[in-house]
Structure formats: structure tokens, C-alpha cells
Amino acid sequence: xxxxxxxxxxxxxxxxxxxxxxxxxxxxxxxxxxxxxxxxxxxxxxxxxxxxxxxxxxxxxxxxxxxxxxxxxxxxxxx
Amino acid sequence: xxxxxxxxxxxxxxxxxxxxxxxxxxxxxxxxxxxxxxxxxxxxxxxxxxxxxxxxxxxxxxxxxxxxxxxxxxxxxxxxxxxxxxxxxxxxxxxxxxxxxxxxxxxxxxxxxxxxxxxxxxxxxxxxxxxxxxxxxxxxxxxxxxxxxxxxxxxxxxxxxxxxxxxxxxxxxxxxxxxxxxxxxxxxxxxxxxxxxxxxxxxxxxxxxxxxxx
Numbered sequence: 001x002x003x004x005x006x007x008x009x010x011x012x013x014x015x016x017x018x019x020x021x022x023x024x025x026x027x028x029x030x031x032x033x034x035x036x037x038x039x040x041x042x043x044x045x046x047x048x049x050x051x052x053x054x055x056x057x058x059x060x061x062x063x064x065x066x067x068x069x070x071x072x073x074x075x076x077x078x079x
Numbered sequence: 080x081x082x083x084x085x086x087x088x089x090x091x092x093x094x095x096x097x098x099x100x101x102x103x104x105x106x107x108x109x110x111x112x113x114x115x116x117x118x119x120x121x122x123x124x125x126x127x128x129x130x131x132x133x134x135x136x137x138x139x140x141x142x143x144x145x146x147x148x149x150x151x152x153x154x155x156x157x158x159x160x161x162x163x164x165x166x167x168x169x170x171x172x173x174x175x176x177x178x179x180x181x182x183x184x185x186x187x188x189x190x191x192x193x194x195x196x197x198x199x200x201x202x203x204x205x206x207x208x209x210x211x212x213x214x215x216x217x218x219x220x221x222x223x224x225x226x227x228x229x230x231x232x233x234x235x236x237x238x239x240x241x242x243x244x245x246x247x248x249x250x251x252x253x254x255x256x257x258x259x260x261x262x263x264x265x266x267x268x269x270x271x272x273x274x275x276x277x278x279x280x281x282x283x284x285x286x287x288x289x290x291x292x293x
Contacts, residue, residue: 008220016286018269024262033164072127
């Protein structure tokens with residue numbers, strides 16, 4: 001189960017973004033709609049939304065869903 | 080008043096302009112009003128999913144199913160809506176999780192965990208022009224490779240599968256766990272690896288230095 005050089009590099013970058021305390025995917029989903037609207041308004045993130053941002057930096061599946069949410073609500077949320 | 084306005088249904092006022100209270104009141108009203116609100120919700124989810132999945136043509140035939148399934152999920156979770164965003168944004172986030180989970184399952188259902196984690200590794204030499212940084216990077220990668228062997232088999236399997244792009248829902252299916260438990264498993268593994276590197280004198284600053292653009 002050895003990793004190749006590219007994967008080891010990816011893992012190192014992932015470790016650099018790893019925090020001692022992180023929220024899980026369910027907590028991310030619970031906050032993602034507020035996160036999206038706060039981001040669209042350009043408002044500052046509170047601590048919980050900073051945790052969402054960090055989670056998105058280490059969770060590929062939640063990040064993919066976040067990008068899809070932006071595509072889905074973009075026109076509506078900005079109206 | 081808002082419920083009364085919603086009670087006049089989508090014909091009177093487009094559901095796109097309903098307030099959170101109007102959505103909740105209508106979906107909980109029962110009878111014809113709830114059926115109209117549910118139909119409006121499904122239309123809204125379908126339109127959002129079409130935008131979200133526009134780059135995935137293989138998903139298009141399934142969008143109606145995803146919208147229907149998502150609406151059922153949303154209706155069963157109305158009490159969890161905290162009204163700190165628009166109801167429609169909250170509902171859309173749930174629909175996207177439903178759709179992506181299902182798409183990932185369809186795409187990966189015939190791929191075994193062993194096939195993902197046991198594929199061969201190719202080591203390629205660093206091409207960094209700075210010899211000092213090249214050496215540091217090589218030592219860092221060797222340390223990380225060694226620290227990986229100290230993880231449990233389950234931790235290593237989950238982490239490697241994630242790095243190779245296997246979706247969490249599929250890893251959980253193979254490992255017989257759930258997404259949050261898997262997240263904890265890999266988070267603990269990442270913390271352990273980070274701690275092992277720090278014990279070898281490799282800090283966040285060292286990693287940043289090695290990876291800073293040249």
C-alpha cells in the first residue's frame with residue numbers, strides 16, 4: 001500500500017492543513033448554507049464558518065459538494 | 080399573513096420569493112397546500128441540480144429521481160432547519176449531498192477497496208533546483224513514508240483510498256462504517272502523521288518552505 005511521490009506530496013499538503021480540532025462532514029453540511037450565503041454577501045466568517053472553510057480544505061467530498069452548491073444557488077442567491 | 084400568502088400557492092406568488100416561514104408553513108400545512116409546496120420544492124431542487132450537475136452528463140437522466148429523493152429527505156428533516164440561511168439554500172445543500180452520494184455510488188460500485196489501495200507506487204526523483212530544499216523534501220517524504228507504516232491498517236487503508244480519489248461513501252461501505260466515523264478515523268491518522276513528522280523536526284514551516292512556489 002505504498003504511496004507514490006505525487007501522493008506523498010499531496011499527503012504532506014493535507015497534513016499542513018490539518019488542525020487539532022476539526023468539524024466532521026455532518027457538521028459541515030449543517031453550516032454550509034449559512035457559509036454559502038455569508039460568502040456571497042462578502043461578510044466576515046465567524047469561528048464556526050472558519051471551521052467550515054478548514055473542513056473544505058481537507059475533505060474532497062465536501063469540497064466537491066460545496067462547489068456544486070455554488071453552481072446551484074449562485075444566480076438565485078445573488079438576486 | 081405569510082402563511083396565508085403561501086396558502087394561495089405558487090400561482091399567486093412564485094415560490095422563489097417565499098420567505099422561510101412561508102416554506103415551512105406550507106410544507107407542514109398538509110392537504111393540497113403541502114402538495115403544492117412539495118411540488119414547488121421539487122421543481123426548485125431539479126433546477127438547482129441541473130445547474131450543479133451540468134458538467135456531468137451522466138447525471139442528467141437521474142436528476143428527477145435525485146430531486147424526489149431529496150425532497151423526501153428534506154421533509155423528514157424540517158425540524159433541523161435553524162433558519163440561519165434561506166430555506167432554499169439549506170434544502171439545496173441536502174439535495175446536492177443526496178445526488179453526489181448516489182452518483183459516487185453508481186460510479187464506484189464495481190471498484191474494490193483492494194484495487195484502489197494495492198495499486199503500485201512509482202517514486203520519482205525531486206526536480207527542485209535548490210539542492211538544500213531537494214534534500215529536505217526527500218527526507219520529509221521518507222519520514223512520511225515511514226510514519227505511514229505506524230498507522231493501523233484501517234487508518235492507512237482509508238487514508239490511501241481517499242488520496243486515490245475513492246469517495247467517502249464508498250470507503251464507508253467497504254469498511255462498514257459511516258461518513259462521520261470515517262472522517263474521525265482519517266483525521267486521527269492525519270494528526271498522528273503530523274505528530275510523527277514534528278517529532279522528526281519537520282514543522283508546518285518546513286513543509287511550507289519545501290512547497291513554496293519557485
